[in-house]
Amino acid sequence: MSTPRLPEKRWSIDLEKKIQEEHYADSESYQQRYGFKPTSGKPLFVVDTPPPYPSGTWHIGAVAQYSMIDVIARSQRLLGKEVYFPWGVDRNGINIEFTVEKNTKRKMKTYDREEFLNLCRETIETFTQAMRKTAARVGLSCDFAAEYLTDAPDYRAVTQSIFIDLFKKGDIIEDLRPNIYDPVEGTTIADAEVERISRNTKLVDVKWQTDTGEELIISTTRPEMICACGVVVVHPDDQRYQHLVGKRAILPMPVSGRESSVEIQTHPSVKSEFGSGILMVCSFGDQNDVAVFRELGLTPYQAIDLDGCMTEISADLSGMTVIEARNKATEILEESGKISQIEERSQEIPVSERGKNPVEIILLKEWYVRQTHIQDRMREHIEEIQFHPPRNRQFLLDWMDNISIDWPISRRRWYHTEIPIWYSEDEEFIVVPPSGNYVQPWKEQPPIDSRVLNRDSREDIGSFSEMKDSLGEIRGEEKVFDTWMDSSNSNLFVSGYLNHPEVFEKAFPTALRPQGKEIVRTWLYYTLLKSTLLLDKPGFQHVWIDGLGMDPWGRKMSKSLGNGIDADSVLECGAGGRTGSWKVKGPSGSVSLKANKIGSECFRLWKACEAQVGDDFHINPEEIEAKYFGVLTKLFNVARFASQFDMPDVEPTTPFPVEDRWIRSEFSATMETVESSWNDLDIYSATQALKTFGTGILPSHWLEMAKTRLYDGDMHAAWTIHSILKDFLATFSPICPFFCHHISMTLYGESSVDVDQFPTQGPVDKQLNQLTSEVETFNSEVWKTKKEQGLSLNAEIEGVMVPDSLNEFKGTLTRMHKLL
RNA sequence: GGGUCUGUGGUCUAGGGGUUUAUGACGUCGCCCUUACAAGGCGAAGAUCGAGGGUUCAAUUCCCUCCGGACCCA
Known part of the structure; x- marks a missing residue:
């Protein structure tokens, strides 16, 4: 008997970290693997990843959601799609201004504007770094080389261009209206x-x-x-x-x-x-x-x-x-x-x-995006979008029922995208930059190829270079946009709008918007509003709205309740033999939670198995470990067991024994479920099917039947276990990528994360599958009988008869249970 | 105050008018080191499907009221 090619006795967090680090170390091979190649010829699948807002530590609930988005991205690659899983960071906004104000104990408006912007940029960059690290640690397969930042000129240029387009179309207006105003932040x-x-x-x-x-x-x-x-x-x-x-x-x-x-x-x-x-x-x-x-x-x-x-x-x-x-x-x-x-x-x-x-x-003069007139059209577009789960469409429709006023988009803040407008001295004309430019009117003159528009009629009067002298002293707008004005372009930006028209044509409506339900009324709504106003199209094919991460007692995690759990502490739990412990404030006093090992693979498996999309989920590290680490151990050991037998070079041509045909047919049925689940973005069902097969029927029943043959070097048994295991790893790798990568590389020299075609299995043999429950029942009965008679499971037993319905299995079952 | 969603063994979950003596997992208890796995294996116990009404030949499933939870709105 040869030694297992998987030397480790079990899956460990240190092994996981080593694989993860190797995975991300070489950016060239990483990009080869996960980078977006729009000309590959495969159907495009663009994910409008929520660009996280860097704010120090990353919330465990958010990381759980991102890991599920990654599961979707990876499963779509497995189905043969050319996936763009972008990595963006949302860096505009009042939060970072507050952070700088707090750190320096100075109010924004006491600073020079330029100086303050620099402080914001430096501060947010340190947070951004920490975030990229966590993203890799949890296994996100984003296209990191194409990272976009919402405060970068290329992104802000798109926001500004869209503003100008909508202004010219009359969808953006200036008006003196009652506005909700925060007097403290001005x-x-x-x-x-x-x-x-x-x-x-x-x-x-x-x-x-x-x-x-x-x-x-x-x-x-x-x-x-x-x-x-x-x-x-x-x-x-x-x-x-x-x-x-x-x-x-x-x-x-x-x-x-x-x-x-x-x-x-x-x-x-x-x-x-x-x-x-x-x-x-x-x-x-x-x-x-x-x-x-x-x-x-x-x-x-x-x-x-x-x-x-x-x-x-x-x-x-x-x-x-x-x-x-x-x-x-x-x-x-x-x-x-x-x-x-x-x-x-x-x-x-x-x-x-x-x-x-x-x-x-x-009452203030502000800029508005008109929205009340377009609600019916938006509803028509929303009809075309597939929601996951379907019921969450209602969150959006409810919010839309309440829309009664236009959307004010101008803000009197600084670390945001500037409104790209200059006013003539008499205020009758405005100057707007050409598309594709990022401008800062509070400190710059308009680009020379800007256009002059009539402020009321929006009519194009002429070029700025020619009219320059007739405009008097021009004044740059000092106000900035609401951050949602930037965020609501994310799907356009990642799908190639303006920058890659040839990609955009194929990639829009963007395949998928994954997000949390708490920002339906903002991010989702505003994005759909824009695609209707700008393109008269639905913004997405699928919208996937997940629930919220809650504490172990079902309450929202928040700073004030003191019940938050830091993401890194869960992902690092078990690394270097260090256990994790958390003090969480429960409804009646502080509770200590402890876990020995979790890591990314167990964490992802937990989220995939534990909650259906859209359901709120309770996060309890103890439970994650207790319920799911054992699953990894089991699967690892099945692979380790298999790894001591060589895979035959070709499939044996002689007929397979019935138990092999049976398990392959069972596996085919599982694969059908998994494939259709991945197609439906149904992580839960895919994971359940794989888990049931991989930890249940395969090891408990078939492996026991096939063991003897495997030890005897039987080609059919060896082929069966390896062909199943290899495909299993490929289809399981969206959930636990490092785990599957490691095993498949070790056993087969090919990584399961690189599979870009859903493995095809033989046809399902319905008649054999109907015997499955009988096989399980019979095995249970024999095990039970042996136990009652005080026999060990590998002892011989007399008087047990294989039922007629399992006649085909008589030989293998007799050997397996040593029936006399 | 209103809307949407939600309530299944101790915990988490599947299902969704009769085929259900309700699925699976964790935990619990009992037995077992069986030539991959004790960070295992096998087995057992454990639920009047939140409460109360209604519709129906039949309700855990549909409807209503109430109670609890989440999210949103005024």
Whole structure:
């Protein structure tokens, strides 16, 4: 008997790391293996990888999702597709600005703009490096050589070009509109960036008077906004107040530069049961106020300025911050006896997602992408996209039902893509750069081949070089884009839009958008909006929306709960014999979790097996190890066992014994399931099928039958085990690439990760497959009988009969169980 | 307050009107070092499918209400 060619007794994290490092060490062979070769002639499959946002450590839930995207990319290669699995890093945005502000303890706007941008770029680069390392460690087969950065000139140029195209088409407009504004960070934000937090506020019941001397009580949490009140409304069906309608209510606070009374009207949005049932509508206390103002055709008052301070119209409150003004207003009202009651209550208030600052609604001139007019067309396109799981399409449709205003895209920040526009001195004309340029209007002049457009009509007036002197002193736009304006091009960029038109033609709609469900309303929605506006096409063929990683008790992992688990700690668990331990805050106190070995292969296998796409998944390192490391050990040992027998050079031509025909037919059935699952992007089913076959029926039943023949050097048995194992490794390698690579290289000198055609097996023999459960049952019975009789499993046994239905298997079963 | 999704042995999961005495895995218990594997193998126990109603000849599966969880919105 020869020694196994797999010398290691079992799979280990150190072995895994060694393979991983070799795998990524030589970039030339790496690119040969995983680089995108658009001219290969194979059908293209472009993955719109979510470019991760570097922020220090990578979240374990995110890494789990990326590893599944990698499974898809690898399985598509296996199916013969030319896969582009890009590696991008999302580096624009307010987060990195905050990080720099925090690190240097200095606010952005106290810096020179250029100096601040450099600090951002340096900071984000260190985070980016750490991320690339984790990406390799978990086995991502991205095209790293073609790395794209969303803050790089080539990427930003695409964003700017798309902006100009949409502007020329009339899909981007400038307007003075109420905007959601973060006064602390000094920038406009979009609806999608607003979140709500619960906070205690004072609900003040203020006594108002009508012009006829009647008293009415109006409850408000924002007495400082009385100066911006445009109307007082009651519900049209509220019998208590019908006599008031049409009268005027006198503002209980002094105001300056405006009327001191407002009309009383009706509006259906009033909740009669809330407070007194009378509502003051201010410009702009909240979104409802905005809607009422628009519907009633009222002229808004500007009560808050860009610094978040009260304006002139608030008279005595002028110049105070909103909070100061609120307290002062309460004080003034109290002194003048106009408060009947103050109640503490908790209220949900809107804050900015990033800065957690209470937001205000302010009238500002901003840039918008028009979106309300195109919703129906978008829905038609969305119909054509295949969602995984199908139910998650609903997240998108629900969000779209709520779209009522256009998308504000300009921001008063710095580390973002600049709005590529210059204004003529008289503001009538704008200058835009030619497509493909990245420009920074706040510090540069327009490129010489820029065009001059009429600001309102968008008509092209002429070239900048010719008209230069007639424009007066031109002014570069200082504002930048919302980061989603960049992110929502990712599918266009990776599919070759503008830069590789010949690829784009074949690659769009982009094959796959994989993402988490928490950013459906932003990333997915905005991307689809753009493909509809720009190309009138669906942006994708498939959208794959995964669930969220949760802590072991089903709660979202977050810093504030202290229940987060760092990705590297899981991937490195077991390396160098070091065990992993985690302290996680559970619902009742801290819990210690321990694991001896996990690593990338076990981690990927766990995610592939544990949860269907779209389901939230609990992350517990102890469980990952306990449930899935054994699977690797088992498979490794099957391979190790096989590795002591040589594979015959050619398939034996003499007939195979029934047990070999049977297991090959079973394997064919498994391969059919696996192939169709990979085609459907169904990781779960593919993995389950492989696991069941590889750890169950193959070793437990067939191997036991074939053992003797293998030891005797039987060619049929050797051919059977190797041909199955080789194809098994190929189809399993999307899930555990390093594991399969190592075994296949050692045994066959070819890597399973290089297989680019789904292995074809012989036909399924239905009649043999029908005997499978009988074989399993019979084996179980014999094992059980031996146990009951106190016999060891390899002892001879008398009186057991092979049933007639398994007549064909009589010989092999008799030998296997040593039946007498 | 509203919407969407979700609730299956201790844990995680499959299934989805009758073929189900509900799948598999982990854990538990018992037995076994059997010429790949004790980081193994074999076997056993363990679930009135969240609760309550309804539709039906038949419900874990469909509908309603409630309870719990997640996400989103106002």
